Amino acid sequence: MIKAEGIIIRxxxxxxxxxxxxxxxxxFGKIGLMARGAKKPKSSLSAVSHVLFYGLxxxxxxxxxxxxxxxxxxNPFRRxxxxxxxxxxxxxxxxxxDRLTEEGKVYTGLYHTLRDTLLLMEKGTDAPVLxxxxxxxxxxxxxxxxxxxxxxxxxxxxEHYKFSVSGGGVLCPDCSDTDPYAISVSVTxxxxxxxxxxxxxxxxxxxxxxxETIKEIESLITIYYEQNAGLKLRARRFIDQLSxxxxx
Numbered sequence: 001m002i003k004a005e006g007i008i009i010r011x012x013x014x015x016x017x018x019x020x021x022x023x024x025x026x027x028f029g030k031i032g033l034m035a036r037g038a039k040k041p042k043s044s045l046s047a048v049s050h051v052l053f054y055g056l057x058x059x060x061x062x063x064x065x066x067x068x069x070x071x072x073x074x075n076p077f078r079r080x081x082x083x084x085x086x087x088x089x090x091x092x093x094x095x096x097x098d099r100l101t102e103e104g105k106v107y108t109g110l111y112h113t114l115r116d117t118l119l120l121m122e123k124g125t126d127a128p129v130l131x132x133x134x135x136x137x138x139x140x141x142x143x144x145x146x147x148x149x150x151x152x153x154x155x156x157x158x159e160h161y162k163f164s165v166s167g168g169g170v171l172c173p174d175c176s177d178t179d180p181y182a183i184s185v186s187v188t189x190x191x192x193x194x195x196x197x198x199x200x201x202x203x204x205x206x207x208x209x210x211x212e213t214i215k216e217i218e219s220l221i222t223i224y225y226e227q228n229a230g231l232k233l234r235a236r237r238f239i240d241q242l243s244x245x246x247x248x
Contacts, residue, residue, distance in 0.1 A: 001060055004028065005074065007115060008053040009094040013039065019049045021068060022098060023057060026111040030103045033059050033068040044070065052077055052090055054118065079122050086121060088242060089131040091235035093117065096135060099231060100142045113137060116201040126208040128218070133204070135221045136196040144168065144228040148193040151175050161190045163220055165227050183223070189216050 006025035014020045019038040023031045038049035048055065048071035055073040059066050080086045097114055101107055117134050121127050139145050147169030150157045154175055161170035162182035170190065176182050185193075192213070225231040 001058060001069070002028075003056060003058050005055070006031075006057050007094075007111075007118070008049070008051055009098045011049060011051055017043075019045075020065065021049050023059070023068070024097060024101070024107075024111060024114065025057075026108055027106070028061070028104070029106045030098070030101050031059070031061065031066055032064075032103065033057075033066045035068045038068075048073065051094060052080065052087075052118075054115065075119065075122065077118065077122050079124070080118070080127075083127075085239075085242060086127045088235060088239045089127040090118060090121060092131050092233055092239065093134045095233050095235045096138050096231075099233075100138055100229075107141070110138075110141060113201050120201065120204060125204060125206055128214045129207055129209055130204070132214060132217050132221060133196045133199070133201075135225075136193065139224070142225070142229045142231070144224070146170075146224065148197055153178060159187055159190070161185045163224075165224055168228070183220065185220070186213070186216060188213050189220070192217060193220075 004025045004027050006023040008021050009024045010022040012020045014034070017037050017039045019035045021033050021035050023033055025031060035045045035049040037043040038045040040046060045068065049068070053071065053073065054075050054077065055071055057068060058070040059068045080090050093114060097110070101110070113134065117130050121130050151172035152164065152167055152169035153171060156172050156174070158172040160173055162176040162179070163169070163185050164171050164179040164182045166181065167179055170185065171179060171182055222236060
């Protein structure tokens with residue numbers, strides 16, 4: 001029997017009364033656990049076997065699925081759950097974590113980053129900005145870490161860049177013609193990408209950006225993941241649909 005802190009990043013219904021939960025932990029990485037009876041309203045597991053649960057879990061590991069026995073919440077993330085936009089951006093982060101990590105491999109630093117980013121979101125830090133920062137940091141885990149500090153061809157730093165999706169980073173004005181499909185990047189976005197990549201989560205305060213700036217960065221992130229990792233996020237589609245609904 002093991003007791004460990006973790007975050008549930010995915011759940012799947014199993015039969016009429018059970019759930020399979022994917023728990024992301026500091027010590028053991030990603031673990032699949034059977035939560036027997038979790039779909040029964042009177043079960044002690046029904047209130048904890050859901051995505052975005054964060055707390056202490058008592059479980060038993062197995063060769064295949066382990067077994068979840070008890071769980072106690074450390075933070076219910078009520079402010080996130082009560083806001084549909086925050087819930088959507090948290091879902092983007094959880095889906096990225098689930099799809100880009102291997103089961104059983106330990107990701108101590110990543111666990112801290114995910115947990116601390118969610119705690120900041122719960123405290124009121126801008127959800128789109130936090131999700132974008134997390135997505136940029138996850139590119140290293142995905143093996144597609146882009147060069148955003150200087151031109152990827154000549155190494156020169158510039159105020160004006162284009163972003164080469166196929167090349168994997170930014171191009172200065174002198175080198176931008178080497179990729180006819182490179183995407184123009186605003187000066188603000190060009191300055192923020194290195195900040196998003198390198199800033200420790202603990203140093204982020206109550207930051208907010210203009211809507212057009214974060215949308216520009218989100219678009220770059222989406223295109224980059226799709227073309228270099230073949231990753232299309234279901235949660236990202238929900239955010240896009242919500243945004244279109246609010247502008248109609």
